[in-house]
Amino acid sequence: MDWDSTTPPAIIRARLKHAAPDTVYNALQAYGRYAHAKGLMLNADAKLEAMLEERREPLIDLGLAQNASDYELLSRLYGRARSGTGDAVHDEGMMIACLSNQVASAMLFTQRIAGIEDSELRRLALEGGNDQIKALMQNPAAGGVLRDVYARNEPFNDIPNDRWLLMVHMSAGNRRLNIDESSVDGPDLLGWDIHKGLSTLLRSAPETDGWVRALHYLLIGLAKDTVRTLGPGELEEILRKWAGVSIHPFGRTDGNEEGLYTTLSFVDEFRCLVAALYGRVLNGRTFDVQGGEAAEDVALRSAFYGNGKLSPDQINKGHERDGDAFVLAAMFNDGLLLDQKSRTLLEPMISGYLTHVYERRCEQLAKKWRWFKPAAVTDEMRTVQEMNSAEIGESTRPESSHFDKLVSEIASLRAEVQTKVSKPLQAIGTWTFGGLLVVLMVLIFRH
Structure with missing residues (x-):
C-alpha cells in the first residue's frame, strides 16, 4: 500500500x-x-x-x-x-x-544509528548476535558506522580481530557504499570518509584467508566512481601485502583455491579486483594508470585493463592472454563500458558468474549517465540475461537488488558459519570449512 x-x-x-x-x-x-x-x-x-x-x-x-x-x-x-x-x-x-x-x-x-549510544554500538560490536550485526552493517542510513568500522575509529578501535572481521563481512552489499550524495551545496564528505576507511582497511587488515574473502565480497559490488583515488606507491603496497596469503582448496594443505570468477587463485583474483578498482593513481595534478598490458604480474595487467584506454586490438589481446581475469578487470573500466564498440567486443567474452557482475556494472553506469542503456548490446548477452531473469523469476532487476542480495547473503553465510564453529572443530582446520563455504557460494550464485 x-x-x-x-x-x-x-x-x-x-x-x-x-x-x-x-x-x-x-x-x-x-x-x-x-x-x-x-x-x-x-x-x-x-x-x-x-x-x-x-x-x-x-x-x-x-x-x-x-x-x-x-x-x-x-x-x-x-x-x-x-x-x-x-x-x-x-x-x-x-x-x-x-x-x-x-x-x-x-x-x-x-550518521550513526538513531537513538543508540556509542556504548551500545560497542557492546553490539563485542557481543551482538549475527542478525543484529547484519542489521547494523547493512543499514544504508548508518554510513557513520561503516566509516568507523573500516577505519577502526571509536567505539570500534580496539575490538578483537574476529569481531572486526565479522562486521566487515556483514557490510558487503550495503547500498551506502555506492551512494554519492554530493550536490551543489557541497561534496559527500561521509561517502569520502567511508571509502577512505575502506582503502585504509586494504592496507591495515590482517593478512589471512578470512580477510581476503571478506574484502573480495565487499569490493566486487562497488561502483568504480565511488572508490577513493590512491596516491603514488599505495597500490603496489596493497598488492604486495596480499600476494603472500595462501588459500588452499577444500580438504588440502597445499595448492591454491580457485577464484569465484576466474581460473586464477582466489588471492590473485582478489588482487586483480583491487588493481582494476584502484589502478588510476593521483600523481600531483594528473592521474596515472598503473601497470600495463605487458606487466609480468597479472594484477598490474588488470590495473591497466580496468583503467586504461583500450583499443579493440588491446581488448582482443588482453582476453587472449588472461581470459576471465581480463574480463573481470575490464568490467570495472567505465570508459570501456561507455563505448558502444568496445562493449560489443566485450560482451561475447563474458560467461558464468561474471554475467551477474556485468549486469550490476551496467546498472551502476545507467544511474550515473542517463543516456547509457544497461540492456545488452549483443545477441549473446541478451540470451544470457534472459536465462538469468527466468531463473529468478524477474524481467527486471531494480537497483541491482538481486546482485546486492547475493553478495550480502554470501558474506553473511560465511560469517555465520565462522562464528558458530566450535573450538574442537576449529582444530580440524579452517580450510575444511572454507571449502564447505565455497560449495554453498556456488549454490547461491547458481540461483
Whole structure:
C-alpha cells in the first residue's frame, strides 16, 4: 500500500488511533517509505508517532521501530527491548527493527544509528548476535558506522580481530557504499570518509584467508566512481601485502583455491579486483594508470585493463592472454563500458558468474549517465540475461537488488558459519570449512 499524502494528518491520526494493530503496522510501513523518499523532515508526523506509541501494542511498536522519525522514541523502544519485556522473540525483533531504521532524524546529524549510544554500538560490536550485526552493517542510513568500522575509529578501535572481521563481512552489499550524495551545496564528505576507511582497511587488515574473502565480497559490488583515488606507491603496497596469503582448496594443505570468477587463485583474483578498482593513481595534478598490458604480474595487467584506454586490438589481446581475469578487470573500466564498440567486443567474452557482475556494472553506469542503456548490446548477452531473469523469476532487476542480495547473503553465510564453529572443530582446520563455504557460494550464485 502507498501512504495517503492527500488526507489531512489529523484525520489519518484519528483513523489509526482506533485501527487494528496489523492495519497500523502496514500503514507505518507505507509511512516510512514515503518519509524516506520525500524527505523526512517535511513529511514525518511526530504527533502520529507519539500517539501510536501510547497504544503500547507490540505489533505497532515493531512498525514504529522500523519507520519512526523521532530518535527519542527510537531510543525508548530500543531501551525497553534491550532491558527485556519478557517476550524474547519480540525483543529481538524490536532491536533489529531499530537497527534497520532508515528514517530517524538523528541520522542526519550523527550518521550513526538513531537513538543508540556509542556504548551500545560497542557492546553490539563485542557481543551482538549475527542478525543484529547484519542489521547494523547493512543499514544504508548508518554510513557513520561503516566509516568507523573500516577505519577502526571509536567505539570500534580496539575490538578483537574476529569481531572486526565479522562486521566487515556483514557490510558487503550495503547500498551506502555506492551512494554519492554530493550536490551543489557541497561534496559527500561521509561517502569520502567511508571509502577512505575502506582503502585504509586494504592496507591495515590482517593478512589471512578470512580477510581476503571478506574484502573480495565487499569490493566486487562497488561502483568504480565511488572508490577513493590512491596516491603514488599505495597500490603496489596493497598488492604486495596480499600476494603472500595462501588459500588452499577444500580438504588440502597445499595448492591454491580457485577464484569465484576466474581460473586464477582466489588471492590473485582478489588482487586483480583491487588493481582494476584502484589502478588510476593521483600523481600531483594528473592521474596515472598503473601497470600495463605487458606487466609480468597479472594484477598490474588488470590495473591497466580496468583503467586504461583500450583499443579493440588491446581488448582482443588482453582476453587472449588472461581470459576471465581480463574480463573481470575490464568490467570495472567505465570508459570501456561507455563505448558502444568496445562493449560489443566485450560482451561475447563474458560467461558464468561474471554475467551477474556485468549486469550490476551496467546498472551502476545507467544511474550515473542517463543516456547509457544497461540492456545488452549483443545477441549473446541478451540470451544470457534472459536465462538469468527466468531463473529468478524477474524481467527486471531494480537497483541491482538481486546482485546486492547475493553478495550480502554470501558474506553473511560465511560469517555465520565462522562464528558458530566450535573450538574442537576449529582444530580440524579452517580450510575444511572454507571449502564447505565455497560449495554453498556456488549454490547461491547458481540461483
